[in-house]
Amino acid sequence: MNGRCVRELVRKEFLQLFRDRRNRPLLIVAPLLQLILFGYVVTTDVRETRLAVVDESRTPLSRSLIEAFAASPAFRLQASAADARSLEEDLLQRRVDLGIHIASDFAVRLTARRPAEVQLLFDGSLSHLTSQRAAAAQAVIEDWNRRLLSLGSEPRSPAGGGIEGRIRTWYNPNLESRPYFVPGIVAFLVMLLSLLFTSLAIVREKEAGTMEQLIVTPLRPVEFLLGKTIPFFLVAQGQMVLVIGFARAWFEVPLAGSAVFLFAASGLFLVCTLGVGLWISTVSRTQQQAVLTTFLFLVPFFLLSGFVFPIERMPLLVRAAARLNPLAHFLVIVRGVFLKGVGPTVLWPSCLALAGIGAIVFGAALLKFRKRPG
Amino acid sequence: MAEAVAVRGLSKRFGRFTAVDGIDLTVQEGEIFGFLGPNGAGKSTTIRMLCGILKPSGGCGRVAGLDLFRDAERIKRRIGYLSQQFSLYDDLTPYENLRLFLGIYRVAPSLWAERIEEAVASVGLRPDLHRIVRGLPPGARQRLALACALLHRPRLLFLDEPTSGVDPLARRAFWEFIGGLTRQGISAFVSTHHLEEADRCGRVALMHEGRIVACGPPRRLVAEVLPERPEAGLEDAFAILLRGRAA
Amino acid sequence: MRARCIRAVARKEMIHLLRDPRSLALAFLIPLLLVLLFGYALSLDVEELAAAVVDRDCSPESRDLIRRIDASRAFAVRAELETDTALSRAIDAGRVSVGWVVPAGWGAALRAGRPAPLQVLIDGSDPNTGSQARAFAAALIERLNAERRGGRHAGVPPAVEARIRIWFNENLESRTFIVPGILAVILMIAGALLASTAIAREAESGTLETLRMLPLTAGELTAGKALPYVAVAWIDVLAAAVLAWGVFGIAPRAGIAGFLLASFLYILVAVGTGLLLSALAGSQLVATQLAILATYLPSLLLSDFVFPRQNMPSALQALSALVPATYFIDLLNGFYLRGIPASGLWPSFLVLFGMAVALAAGCVWAVRREGF
Ligand SMILES: Nc1ncnc2c1ncn2[C@@H]1O[C@H](COP(=O)(O)OP(=O)(O)OP(=O)(O)O)[C@@H](O)[C@H]1O
Ligand SMILES: [Mg+2]
Numbered sequence: 001m002n003g004r005c006v007r008e009l010v011r012k013e014f015l016q017l018f019r020d021r022r023n024r025p026l027l028i029v030a031p032l033l034q035l036i037l038f039g040y041v042v043t044t045d046v047r048e049t050r051l052a053v054v055d056e057s058r059t060p061l062s063r064s065l066i067e068a069f070a071a072s073p074a075f076r077l078q079a080s081a082a083d084a085r086s087l088e089e090d091l092l093q094r095r096v097d098l099g100i101h102i103a104s105d106f107a108v109r110l111t112a113r114r115p116a117e118v119q120l121l122f123d124g125s126l127s128h129l130t131s132q133r134a135a136a137a138q139a140v141i142e143d144w145n146r147r148l149l150s151l152g153s154e155p156r157s158p159a160g161g162g163i164e165g166r167i168r169t170w171y172n173p174n175l176e177s178r179p180y181f182v183p184g185i186v187a188f189l190v191m192l193l194s195l196l197f198t199s200l201a202i203v204r205e206k207e208a209g210t211m212e213q214l215i216v217t218p219l220r221p222v223e224f225l226l227g228k229t230i231p232f233f234l235v236a237q238g239q240m241v242l243v244i245g246f247a248r249a250w251f252e253v254p255l256a257g258s259a260v261f262l263f264a265a266s267g268l269f270l271v272c273t274l275g276v277g278l279w280i281s282t283v284s285r286t287q288q289q290a291v292l293t294t295f296l297f298l299v300p301f302f303l304l305s306g307f308v309f310p311i312e313r314m315p316l317l318v319r320a321a322a323r324l325n326p327l328a329h330f331l332v333i334v335r336g337v338f339l340k341g342v343g344p345t346v347l348w349p350s351c352l353a354l355a356g357i358g359a360i361v362f363g364a365a366l367l368k369f370r371k372r373p374g
Numbered sequence: 375m376a377e378a379v380a381v382r383g384l385s386k387r388f389g390r391f392t393a394v395d396g397i398d399l400t401v402q403e404g405e406i407f408g409f410l411g412p413n414g415a416g417k418s419t420t421i422r423m424l425c426g427i428l429k430p431s432g433g434c435g436r437v438a439g440l441d442l443f444r445d446a447e448r449i450k451r452r453i454g455y456l457s458q459q460f461s462l463y464d465d466l467t468p469y470e471n472l473r474l475f476l477g478i479y480r481v482a483p484s485l486w487a488e489r490i491e492e493a494v495a496s497v498g499l500r501p502d503l504h505r506i507v508r509g510l511p512p513g514a515r516q517r518l519a520l521a522c523a524l525l526h527r528p529r530l531l532f533l534d535e536p537t538s539g540v541d542p543l544a545r546r547a548f549w550e551f552i553g554g555l556t557r558q559g560i561s562a563f564v565s566t567h568h569l570e571e572a573d574r575c576g577r578v579a580l581m582h583e584g585r586i587v588a589c590g591p592p593r594r595l596v597a598e599v600l601p602e603r604p605e606a607g608l609e610d611a612f613a614i615l616l617r618g619r620a621a
Numbered sequence: 622m623r624a625r626c627i628r629a630v631a632r633k634e635m636i637h638l639l640r641d642p643r644s645l646a647l648a649f650l651i652p653l654l655l656v657l658l659f660g661y662a663l664s665l666d667v668e669e670l671a672a673a674v675v676d677r678d679c680s681p682e683s684r685d686l687i688r689r690i691d692a693s694r695a696f697a698v699r700a701e702l703e704t705d706t707a708l709s710r711a712i713d714a715g716r717v718s719v720g721w722v723v724p725a726g727w728g729a730a731l732r733a734g735r736p737a738p739l740q741v742l743i744d745g746s747d748p749n750t751g752s753q754a755r756a757f758a759a760a761l762i763e764r765l766n767a768e769r770r771g772g773r774h775a776g777v778p779p780a781v782e783a784r785i786r787i788w789f790n791e792n793l794e795s796r797t798f799i800v801p802g803i804l805a806v807i808l809m810i811a812g813a814l815l816a817s818t819a820i821a822r823e824a825e826s827g828t829l830e831t832l833r834m835l836p837l838t839a840g841e842l843t844a845g846k847a848l849p850y851v852a853v854a855w856i857d858v859l860a861a862a863v864l865a866w867g868v869f870g871i872a873p874r875a876g877i878a879g880f881l882l883a884s885f886l887y888i889l890v891a892v893g894t895g896l897l898l899s900a901l902a903g904s905q906l907v908a909t910q911l912a913i914l915a916t917y918l919p920s921l922l923l924s925d926f927v928f929p930r931q932n933m934p935s936a937l938q939a940l941s942a943l944v945p946a947t948y949f950i951d952l953l954n955g956f957y958l959r960g961i962p963a964s965g966l967w968p969s970f971l972v973l974f975g976m977a978v979a980l981a982a983g984c985v986w987a988v989r990r991e992g993f
Contacts, residue, residue, distance in 0.1 A: 002480055004477050004480070004483065005477045005478050005480060007477065008473060008474050008476070008477025008478065009474070009477070009478070011473075011474075012463065012466065012470065012474045015465075015466055015470060016463065016465055016466065019465055019466075019506075020465065020904075020907075022902070022903075022904075022907045023907075026907070026910055026911075026914075030914055034914070034918060037922075037923075037937065037940070038918060038922050040933060040934050040937055041922045041923055041928050041932075041933050041937055041941075042922060042928055046752070047932055048931045048932055050931060076931075091788060092959055092961060092965075093965070094951070094954070094959075097929075117784050118784065119784050119786065120784065120786070121786050121787075121788060122786070122787045122788065123788060123789060124787040124788055124789050125789050125797070125798050125954055125958045125959075126795075126798060126927070126929060127794055127795045127797070127798070128667075128749055128753070128795055128927075129929065130787060131667070131753055131756065132749075132752050132753055132756065134787075135752075135753075135756030135759075135760075166738055166739065166740050166741065168740070168741065168742055168743070170712060170742060170743065170744055170745055170746075176748060177748045177749075179746075180746050180747055180748055192913070192917075196909070196910055196913065200905075200906050200909075204906065207825075208461070208463075208464075209457065209459050209460070209461035210461050210462065210463055211461075212422075212427060212457050212461050213455070213457060213461040213462060213522075214478070215425075215426070215427050216425045216426060216427060216450055216453070216455040217450055217475070217478045217479060218447060218448075218450045218451045218478070218479065218480065219478050286641065286644075287818060287822075287905040287906070287909070288641070288644050288815075288818040288822070288905070289641065289643050289644050289647075291814055291817075291818065291905075291909040291913075292643075292644055292647040292648065292651070292814065292815075293647065295647075295651065295810060295811075295814055295913070296647060296651050298913075298917070299651075299655055299807070299810075300655070300658065302921075303655075303659060303662075303663060303803075304658075304662065308927055309662075309663040310747060310749075310750055312670070312671060312718070313667075313668065313669075314662045314663070315661055315662060318658070318661065318662040332715060335746055336713075336715070339746045340713055340746065342713050346710075346713050346714050349714075
């Protein structure tokens with residue numbers, strides 16, 4: 001291996017990368033823009049559940065229950081439906097997520113100190129949100145009950161004793177979405193760009209014919225692959241710094257753990273994504289093939305990473321497959337460092353997995369690339 | 375006196391199609407060897423095998439004093455190759471291209487300035503040295519490709535149709551340049567479609583459908599094929615040779 | 622517009638596709654594979670969440686509690702630990718997401734009718750899982766208390782009882798919306814990506830120069846280029862829909878015709894996006910990068926697929942209104958979950974149709990700019 005040779009290759013790659021004026025926004029502006037965009041979007045908080053009410057009781061009591069819902073940040077009173085039919089129509093047309101039907105005997109039963117029923121009609125299409133919304137609605141009603149009966153302030157210790165649940169939430173006590181998702185977006189964006197650029201890196205030389213000229217030189221496969229990888233590694237690490245800095249400044253997502261460890265781990269992660277990209281590039285003949293193959297990897301990488309869909313809830317076989325996904329391991333690290341403030345002592349298995357995957361894919365790319373004279 | 379190229383029974387099959395069919399070739403040191411033949415004859419395929427771009431399906435031999443099969447990588451340090459299509463980076467400048475290949479050929483950096491200066495002066499690239507290659511005329515690109523192939527001072531040059539698409543004056547300058555190189559003992563293996571260029575070669579080989587049909591000094595080939603017509607040229611001789619094969 | 626010219630361009634483009642079996646296989650296989658994989662694999666519902674318990678009491682009551690936790694749909698007891706540190710280490714490492722700590726003397730307190738505190742620790746880093754887990758834990762405790770009170774209830778009965786009914790997805794299975802949604806995401810990317818190299822490839826290899834010399838109008842070239850990709854994507858849709866029905870039993874509850882029409886319009890939009898970028902970008906690298914940036918994350922995140930629109934800031938809601946997947950997912954939601962006939966969904970149809978027309982015009986304009 002010859003350092004000077006690799007250095008010149010890296011130099012050339014940088015020249016090409018930054019000479020094309022269209023690449024610059026892709027490298028710098030696109031990740032930041034996407035971070036801002038998706039940082040706002042990606043939230044599973046129950047907020048602004050659109051609510052319509054049919055109040056057949058029309059009493060101060062029923063109105064007070066409606067106000068309790070309107071006052072909760074989880075719900076937004078959208079409209080008052082005239083009757084049950086139009087309530088159902090609203091739900092069908094996705095104008096509301098929740099319909100509340102208060103029967104005409106609501107107040108009468110309550111004043112008689114008999115239980116009164118309220119019907120809650122949920123749109124179940126986004127099931128994960130529906131169960132949270134149902135819980136939030138239950139909480140509003142319980143709260144209202146307590147106020148109505150002016151019970152004590154301790155909710156779960158009824159006078160006669162019983163189990164008293166002291167539920168504590170760690171790491172993200174207010175269960176906010178952003179501290180969880182924003183670090184994930186950072187990881188994903190960097191993967192997206194590093195994978196795309198490297199997967200096209202070698203195919204482009206094949207298509208342009210420059211590969212042929214390189215083959216008749218004493219250039220070694222390792223040198224060539226390093227020359228292709230180092231520039232994208234540096235660019236991607238730069239993006240990582242940029243995007244993490246931006247995430248902290250803009251979204252005020254706290255970084256509980258060590259930044260140095262995070263960058264070291266992201267180096268391991270990049271070795272994996274760049275290795276996959278290079279492998280794709282060596283096995284593809286045209287850019288179209290390379291892009292489609294990249295896509296074949298990209299979508300499962302994203303969806304089987306635990307970014308949105310938790311891995312623990314996947315079937316065993318898929319869970320096993322997700323273990324091969326570098327993004328899944330890196331997300332564990334990123335979230336661990338950002339949210340839990342843990343370091344190598346806890347996260348070493350993920351780091352080890354990344355190192356292993358990286359070694360394997362890089363080795364595969366190298367092997368595949370060796371066999372070039374056909 | 376060593377031979378720059380000496381191969382026997384060299385062949386290449388693509389699937390069921392045989393592009394090169396067991397050819398024997400020798401090129402002396404300091405010789406210009408012309409490689410002629412119609413489109414699809416297998417010239418480029420042969421050159422690409424000799425350079426180590428393609429792995430031969432059969433045969434044996436030595437190139438630049440090294441075994442074609444065992445030392446393919448070391449051969450690459452001793453040869454220069456100019457491919458049929460322009461294959462340098464067209465989004466870099468000539469200077470950047472030269473620098474890259476100096477690095478790849480492991481030339482010591484202390485020599486870089488000198489080598490670049492030499493290359494630029496010998497092929498006449500000076501005015502275009504810092505312009506993006508994409509905007510250069512074909513002649514200038516061709517000179518750049520030649521300069522790149524010579525950077526590491528190879529003893530053997532493979533030039534695949536170096537003069538196609540180049541104007542007559544530039545072609546003449548090119549052949550004079552190659553002539554100068556061979557006087558320093560460098561050998562050149564040149565494929566071409568311009569038969570009048572064959573006269574500048576020490577020997578030529580005519581290839582057709584993967585086989586060598588005739589090989590030797592151009593004048594002797596003509597005399598052998600057309601002994602009764604001393605005024606005939608290579609073109610007439612080749613027409614007869616190829617017609618004879620087809621029949 | 623001459624049909625013969627369009628056919629000629631389309632045939633040539635089709636040959637490109639067919640000659641490259643790998644690209645073609647990828648174009649067909651990826652969508653099917655993903656629908657299958659994600660129908661099986663993806664779920665946002667909290668079920669059998671990994672739980673650990675620390676039982677310092679070891680009374681009949683505490684053992685019963687642990688059994689009940691394990692038996693519930695929400696939790697599965699994966700480990701019984703000795704100490705709090707072991708528990709916190711397990712949560713730190715992500716091995717378990719919920720920890721239940723039963724203090725010594727808990728069972729005795731319960732028997733004596735005194736308040737018996739029980740600690741529940743929840744890993745809140747994933748807010749979706751965390752808040753569902755919290756709700757389920759509270760509900761479980763509530764249920765246990767209610768059972769203990771039994772018929773002779775010591776407390777006051779709740780004044781208002783919520784009777785909850787769930788529509789469209791009665792069992793709250795996320796698969797029901799994930800499978801159609803994933804279809805929308807994949808179609809968009811596949812259509813746009815396939816088409817994104819179509820014009821840029823010819824610009825790079827110089828064959829666009831040749832086409833320019835032919836008596837071919839911009840409209841004919843665009844239509845001819847689009848046709849094969851539309852056909853491929855169309856086969857993708859049919860195959861994916863059949864697969865979703867055959868394997869998961871997920872099928873439109875109404876409006877097969879409407880579903881087909883919607884898919885067709887959506888494919889036009891996807892392929893149009895790819896062609897437009899291809900004509901504008903000039904190089905395959907830039908075209909495909911733009912295609913992925915413009916389709917992948919927006920279709921996934923901005924489209925009302927998993928993350929509801931009403932939670933977004935208003936500027937992003939406006940942006941999400943520009944994402945074609947938003948409307949396709951609305952339509953799919955109507956056909957698959959609500960069983961609304963096409964006539965009830967005309968606004969989304971109209972928008973998709975408008976987008977298709979606008980993109981077609983945009984492509985013709987961009988191709989004309991290339992000198993046609
Ligand atoms: N990679 C390949 N796969 C299959 N066939 C090939 C391949 N490369 C070349 N051929 C075929 O081998 C034959 C010889 O090709 P080659 O390029 O060597 O011809 P040539 O003599 O250089 O022609 P030209 O004068 O046009 O350059 C041709 O018929 C060509 O189609
Ligand atoms: Mg040739």
